[in-house]
Amino acid sequence: xxxxxxxxxxxxxxxxxxxxxxxxxxxxxxxxxxxxxxxxxxxxxxxxxxxxxxxxxxxxxxxxxxxxxxxxxxxxxxxxxxxxxxxxxxxxxxxxxxxxxxxxxxxxxxxxxxxxxxxxxxxxxxxxxxxxxxxxxxxxxxxxxxxxxxxxxxxxxxxxxxxxxxxxxxxxxxxxxxxxxxxxxxxxxxxxxxxxxxxxxxxxxxxxxxxxxxxxxxxxxxxxxxxxxxxxxxxxxxxxxxxxxxxxxxxxxxxxxxxxxxxxxxxxxxxxxxxxxxxxxxxxxxxxxxxxxxxxxxxxxxxxxxxxxxxxxxxxxxxxxxxxxxxxxxxxxxxxxxxxxxxxxxxxxxxxxxxxxxxxxx
Amino acid sequence: xxxxxxxxxxxxxxxxxxxxxxxxxxxxxxxxxxxxxxxxxxxxxxxxxxxxxxxxxxxxxxxxxxxxxxxxxxxxxxxxxxxxxxxxxxxxxxxxxxxxxxxxxxxxxxxxxxxxxxxxxxxxxxxxxxxxxxxxxxxxxxxxxxxxxxxxxxxxxxxxxxxxxxxxxxxxxxxxxxxxxxxxxxxxxxxxxxxxxxxxxxxxxxxxxxxxxxxxxxxxxxxxxxxxxxxxxxxxxxxxxxxxxxxxxxxxxxxxxxxxxxxxxxxxxxxxxxxxxxxxxxxxxxxxxxxxxxxxxxxxxxxxxxxxxxxxxxxxxxxxxxxxxxxxxxxxxxxxxxxxxxxxxxxxxxxxxxxxxxxxxxxxxxxxxxxxxxxxxxxxxxxxxxxxxxxxxxxxxxxxxxxxxxxxxxxxxxxxxxxxxxxxxxxxxxxxxxxxxxxxxxxxxxxxxxxxxxx
Numbered sequence: 001x002x003x004x005x006x007x008x009x010x011x012x013x014x015x016x017x018x019x020x021x022x023x024x025x026x027x028x029x030x031x032x033x034x035x036x037x038x039x040x041x042x043x044x045x046x047x048x049x050x051x052x053x054x055x056x057x058x059x060x061x062x063x064x065x066x067x068x069x070x071x072x073x074x075x076x077x078x079x080x081x082x083x084x085x086x087x088x089x090x091x092x093x094x095x096x097x098x099x100x101x102x103x104x105x106x107x108x109x110x111x112x113x114x115x116x117x118x119x120x121x122x123x124x125x126x127x128x129x130x131x132x133x134x135x136x137x138x139x140x141x142x143x144x145x146x147x148x149x150x151x152x153x154x155x156x157x158x159x160x161x162x163x164x165x166x167x168x169x170x171x172x173x174x175x176x177x178x179x180x181x182x183x184x185x186x187x188x189x190x191x192x193x194x195x196x197x198x199x200x201x202x203x204x205x206x207x208x209x210x211x212x213x214x215x216x217x218x219x220x221x222x223x224x225x226x227x228x229x230x231x232x233x234x235x236x237x238x239x240x241x242x243x244x245x246x247x248x249x250x251x252x253x254x255x256x257x258x259x260x261x262x263x264x265x266x267x268x269x270x271x272x273x274x275x276x277x278x279x280x281x282x283x284x285x286x287x288x289x290x291x292x293x294x295x296x297x298x299x300x301x302x303x304x305x306x307x308x309x310x311x312x313x314x315x316x317x318x319x320x321x322x323x324x325x326x327x328x329x330x331x332x333x334x335x336x337x338x339x340x341x342x343x344x345x346x347x348x349x350x351x352x353x354x355x356x357x358x359x360x361x362x
Numbered sequence: 363x364x365x366x367x368x369x370x371x372x373x374x375x376x377x378x379x380x381x382x383x384x385x386x387x388x389x390x391x392x393x394x395x396x397x398x399x400x401x402x403x404x405x406x407x408x409x410x411x412x413x414x415x416x417x418x419x420x421x422x423x424x425x426x427x428x429x430x431x432x433x434x435x436x437x438x439x440x441x442x443x444x445x446x447x448x449x450x451x452x453x454x455x456x457x458x459x460x461x462x463x464x465x466x467x468x469x470x471x472x473x474x475x476x477x478x479x480x481x482x483x484x485x486x487x488x489x490x491x492x493x494x495x496x497x498x499x500x501x502x503x504x505x506x507x508x509x510x511x512x513x514x515x516x517x518x519x520x521x522x523x524x525x526x527x528x529x530x531x532x533x534x535x536x537x538x539x540x541x542x543x544x545x546x547x548x549x550x551x552x553x554x555x556x557x558x559x560x561x562x563x564x565x566x567x568x569x570x571x572x573x574x575x576x577x578x579x580x581x582x583x584x585x586x587x588x589x590x591x592x593x594x595x596x597x598x599x600x601x602x603x604x605x606x607x608x609x610x611x612x613x614x615x616x617x618x619x620x621x622x623x624x625x626x627x628x629x630x631x632x633x634x635x636x637x638x639x640x641x642x643x644x645x646x647x648x649x650x651x652x653x654x655x656x657x658x659x660x661x662x663x664x665x666x667x668x669x670x671x672x673x674x675x676x677x678x679x680x681x682x683x684x685x686x687x688x689x690x691x692x693x694x695x696x697x698x699x700x701x702x703x704x705x706x707x708x709x710x711x712x713x714x715x716x717x718x719x720x721x722x723x724x725x726x727x728x729x730x731x732x733x734x735x736x737x738x739x740x741x742x743x744x745x746x747x748x749x750x751x752x753x754x755x756x757x758x759x760x761x762x763x764x765x766x767x768x769x770x771x772x773x774x775x776x777x778x779x780x781x782x783x784x785x786x787x788x789x790x791x792x793x794x795x796x797x798x799x800x801x802x803x804x805x806x807x808x809x810x811x812x813x814x815x816x817x
Contacts (some may be wrong), residue, residue: 201383252577
């Protein structure tokens with residue numbers, strides 16, 4: 001047992017619970033998927049059921065919900081043996097102790113508990129296992145009650161979690177809610193820049209960046225931010241052309257404005273630049289392909305750069321420089337698909353499909 | 363290339379130290395490639411053995427969970443209908459069934475999870491939740507039979523769904539619970555399969571899902587969040603079920619989802635995240651759905667590429683002859699409001715029977731390779747990736763993904779695939795599923811007959 005951890009006294013041996021008859025879960029005579037609950041867990045739940053059913057709004061009920069929640073916070077010390085609970089971190093639908101959290105909220109309201117203390121409690125629970133919808137939902141509820149005064153704390157809290165797991169879905173989602181409901185946008189773009197400086201492949205940070213530039217009340221929206229963001233993104237692309245996040249972000253900067261995207265020379269020229277390095281050019285090629293499908297007319301430099309990527313065994317018949325205009329574009333697009341079929345074999349079916357769906361001259 | 367241009371394109375200086383994302387990715391890649399390299403060097407008969415789906419062991423592993431789960435499962439106390447679904451669905455995928463007594467016990471147990479006011483809770487006497495309702499309903503459909511199907515109180519369930527419905531179009535997961543894309547999917551899915559879907563439930567759901575499609579092309583859990591495989595499947599399936607899938611940007615969605623399959627051969631859940639076996643279903647399922655939307659996708663591509671007409675006239679004609687998928691895109695003739703209740707009521711049924719599937723857009727053999735060699739534990743059960751432990755959730759979704767792969771070239775959902783499309787021995791072939799609900803097709807058909815002819 002670790003220092004500071006007290007031996008747990010079973011509920012039925014505690015004087016303050018002697019008046020309560022625990023209520024076991026009615027699983028029926030022959031339940032399927034029966035869980036061999038530990039004695040401690042089932043006992044806490046049995047007492048919880050009793051107070052829940054009696055709707056007992058008391059401090060001891062509140063303490064009981066805390067005990068129950070602790071079982072789900074990852075490692076739980078029972079009889080000096082650490083039991084590592086099964087974790088389904090990635091499972092989207094997992095929920096835990098719905099009623100416990102729900103009842104806890106009722107208790108917090110009835111007993112007029114200091115909600116700042118509740119934030120501390122949740123933080124301690126999150127230290128064990130923070131991938132749990134109920135906990136985050138609960139935290140949102142508490143922060144909402146506290147209002148703007150909770151802003152700083154909530155931004156700090158999520159930052160702490162993100163410093164350990166920078167792609168934590170719940171933490172990001174909570175942070176976005178905080179920004180929208182309580183404010184605190186001022187430093188958010190810098191925060192994104194900081195995270196991307198640490199890990200330019202962190203797609204969650206890119207997503208947050210997009211969230212900030214499109215929704216922050218201080219930045220003027222996507223259109224106002226586009227110029228500087230394009231420069232930032234192009235720099236990121238040149239540093240790591242294999243980074244899909246930055247390519248998708250670049251495209252996102254022109255969301256709903258395909259014409260500006262097609263006509264912005266910065267987009268096509270970064271593609272050309274990457275193509276000419278002859279390495280990590282899948283996203284550059286795929287971007288050019290999309291551009292052409294939306295009417296972009298590649299010049300001779302592009303044709304040369306793409307030509308240089310064709311392998312010896314690749315079908316040369318498409319490459320006919322005598323073709324003019326749209327037919328020539330179609331040829332280039334076909335060549336791009338052929339190259340991608342080879343250099344990006346996991347997506348061969350996709351590139352074949354794209355090739356079959358290329359726009360034709362009318 | 364001219365010398366001049368070569369000078370222009372000096373490679374960037376070598377990157378400093380690899381980032382967290384890079385390190386984690388390289389570690390997983392090296393583990394996976396080690397397995398593939400080993401596979402490439404062993405004799406053919408050993409390869410066949412390695413690719414074999416360990417049916418008996420998987421069966422044994424999941425069946426055991428029906429009768430006993432250790433205390434480590436206490437955290438899943440509020441998810442027992444899910445455990446039922448993962449296990450019964452895995453058994454059904456393997457083409458097996460459980461004995462009558464166990465089946466009766468399961469029906470009885472799930473009935474104890476059914477709330478008197480509608481919906482199913484995570485355990486007896488707990489609070490009803492839409493996701494566990496979905497798991498319970500899918501379990502009961504998978505068990506099949508009159509007793510099982512008749513045990514669902516549809517009127518009360520409808521009332522529960524209406525209580526969870528929000529003005530913004532979304533659903534809450536439970537009383538005062540969170541609102542997100544999962545809740546939309548699980549609500550619409552059960553309503554559709556039980557034939558209780560109506561205009562009230564559908565209202566504004568489409569707008570909510572559309573607001574969750576991100577700049578990347580995939581769908582997020584809430585507006586503003588990051589595109590994610592699980593939510594993308596849920597959002598896409600919901601849009602199909604309510605007949606509004608044409609309102610999503612499908613070409614961008616296709617592009618996002620096909621890029622989630624990596625050189626490890628499996629799918630990742632988000633851009634620059636690690637491969638995970640369970641996305642074989644969430645992402646693979648999204649691609650399988652998209653495979654049947656080709657006429658709508660073609661139309662969107664045609665509309666968006668402004669300069670040219672698009673070159674697939676013959677195919678478009680063909681797909682219109684063979685199917686009626688355009689009849690279900692309700693927004694196609696905006697303003698004419700030709701949507702009547704019959705439109706969405708039969709979508710799920712028509713989707714598999716009439717909507718023509720094009721060829722798969724992902725690499726089906728590669729994904730089967732990842733599932734069989736990297737996600738499969740020889741002793742039974744499937745997992746996220748090498749080095750992780752098996753669990754019932756991953757077993758269910760890896761097997762679901764494997765089934766999708768095996769039938770991915772089939773024009774009709776249950777015509778048996780050619781041997782070269784099933785990786786490993788042909789005995790690996792699983793039962794086909796209905797991709798909108800993820801229940802085995804035969805069981806879906808039985809439920810459809812039950813719920814659609816009864817009333």
